[in-house]
Structures are given as C-alpha cells and as structure tokens.
Amino acid sequence: NAGVTQTPKFRILKIGQSMTLQCTQDMNHNYMYWYRQDPGMGLKLIYYSVGAGITDKGEVPNGYNVSRSTTEDFPLRLELAAPSQTSVYFCASRAGWGRDTGELFFGEGSRLTVL
Amino acid sequence: GIQVEQSPPDLILQEGANSTLRCNFSDSVNNLQWFHQNPWGQLINLFYIPSGTKQNGRLSATTVATERYSLLYISSSQTTDSGVYFCALQGGTSYGKLTFGQGTILTVHP
Numbered sequence: 001n002a003g004v005t006q007t008p009k010f011r012i013l014k015i016g017q018s019m020t021l022q023c024t025q026d027m028n029h030n031y032m033y034w035y036r037q038d039p040g041m042g043l044k045l046i047y048y049s050v051g052a053g054i055t056d057k058g059e060v061p062n063g064y065n066v067s068r069s070t071t072e073d074f075p076l077r078l079e080l081a082a083p084s085q086t087s088v089y090f091c092a093s094r095a096g097w098g099r100d101t102g103e104l105f106f107g108e109g110s111r112l113t114v115l
Numbered sequence: 116g117i118q119v120e121q122s123p124p125d126l127i128l129q130e131g132a133n134s135t136l137r138c139n140f141s142d143s144v145n146n147l148q149w150f151h152q153n154p155w156g157q158l159i160n161l162f163y164i165p166s167g168t169k170q171n172g173r174l175s176a177t178t179v180a181t182e183r184y185s186l187l188y189i190s191s192s193q194t195t196d197s198g199v200y201f202c203a204l205q206g207g208t209s210y211g212k213l214t215f216g217q218g219t220i221l222t223v224h225p
Contacts, residue, residue, distance in 0.1 A: 031211050033213065035215070041217070042201060042215050042216060042217040042218045043201065043203075043215040044215075045212065045213070045214060045215075048211055048212060048213075049211075050210060050211040056211075056212070058212065059116075059214070088156065090158065094213075096211065102146045102148065102163040102165065103148065103160050103163050104148060104150075104160060104203065104213060105160070106157075106158040108156075108157065109156055
C-alpha cells in the first residue's frame with residue numbers, strides 16, 4: 001500500500017521559474033492537504049480540498065495554486081518562484097465524509113530550494 | 116480562525132525521565148491529533164484524540180475539550196523520542212481545515 005506519494009523529493013529552482021509538486025494517494029481519501037515547513041518552524045497550511053472539484057485556501061496560499069480533478073491527485077503549482085518559497089512541502093490525506101477516523105496520513109515531503 | 120499554542124517550546128530530558136507537553140486552543144474542536152516528527156523529517160501520527168484519554172505504550176494523551184487543552188504524556192523517555200511534537204486540530208466551525216501548533220522540540224540525552 002503506497003499511501004501518500006509526493007514527487008519530486010528534491011528540486012532546485014531559479015527565481016521566476018514555475019513548477020508543479022505532484023501528490024497522489026491510493027486510499028480513496030476525500031480530504032487532501034498541502035503544508036509547508038520552513039526550517040525550525042511548524043507546518044503552515046497552503047491549500048486543502050474536501051473532495052474532487054473543491055479546494056480552499058489555508059493560511060499561506062499566496063504564490064501557489066492547486067486543482068483537484070480526481071480523488072487521487074492534488075498537485076500544487078508554484079508560479080514565479082521566489083526565495084521565500086524555499087521550504088519543505090508536505091502533502092497529506094484523510095478519509096473524511098462519514099468514513100473519517102480523523103487520522104491524517106503524510107507523504108515523505110518535497111524539499112524545494114529557490115535560488 | 117482557531118488559535119493553537121503549544122508549550123513548552125523546548126524540552127531537554129535525561130533518558131528515563133517523564134514529560135508532559137501541552138496544546139491549548141481557542142475554540143471548540145472536532146478533530147485533534149498529536150504527531151511526532153523524527154530527526155529525518157518524517158511525520159508520524161501518535162494519537163487521534165478530540166476528547167478523552169488514550170494510551171499507547173509509554174505514550175498517552177488526554178483532551179479536555181470543554182477547557183480547550185490537550186496533553187501528551189511521555190513516560191520513561193528514550194533517545195528515540197527526540198524530535199518535534201505537534202498538535203493539529205480542526206475547529207468546530209471549520210470543515211476539513213486542520214491547523215498545526217508551532218511544536219515542542221524534545222531532546223532526550225542518554
């Protein structure tokens with residue numbers, strides 16, 4: 001059982017470049033999340049989704065976009081990368097919608113550096 | 116949105132000592148979890164505990180929702196307990212949105 005899979009694990013970007021962080025889960029979970037974690041800090045919510053076709057902003061959405069066209073996939077798009085977006089990005093999922101045990105499952109993280 | 120505050124921010128222990136970590140929150144919650152982030156960055160779910168008490172080996176957790184706090188107890192600490200402990204919660208009026216506290220950094224010395 002793969003759980004939550006994120007790609008790539010590491011990436012270096014130049015200022016102004018764009019990229020997409022991929023996240024997929026095979027647990028048929030309805031809720032999916034993107035968090036960022038700066039060095040020595042806690043996790044900040046970027047965007048979340050409670051089902052296919054539904055997304056909402058978290059605490060720090062500026063500079064990012066998401067889409068949720070399928071239950072399995074929740075990609076995070078960075079447009080015009082800036083050094084302030086250097087961080088570790090975590091994708092997570094949770095069952096939700098009547099099947100919710102509440103437990104959140106995390107991917108292994110994607111380390112992004114913007115130079 | 117809901118506010119989350121964890122204390123203490125840092126904790127240093129000798130192996131074998133006990134500790135209590137606290138998570139205070141500003142509103143009613145319908146989801147509360149404790150996580151351990153190990154030195155390699157992996158996030159491990161410890162407890163889902165929006166109310167009541169649970170125990171798993173040397174770890175236990177209690178949430179008193181009416182008083183808006185949760186406690187994580189670590190007994191007979193080991194060096195492998197080192198890392199960062201986070202609480203994450205969903206406010207009673209939120210739908211799906213899980214907010215993390217700033218964490219408690221635990222260091223256990225042999």
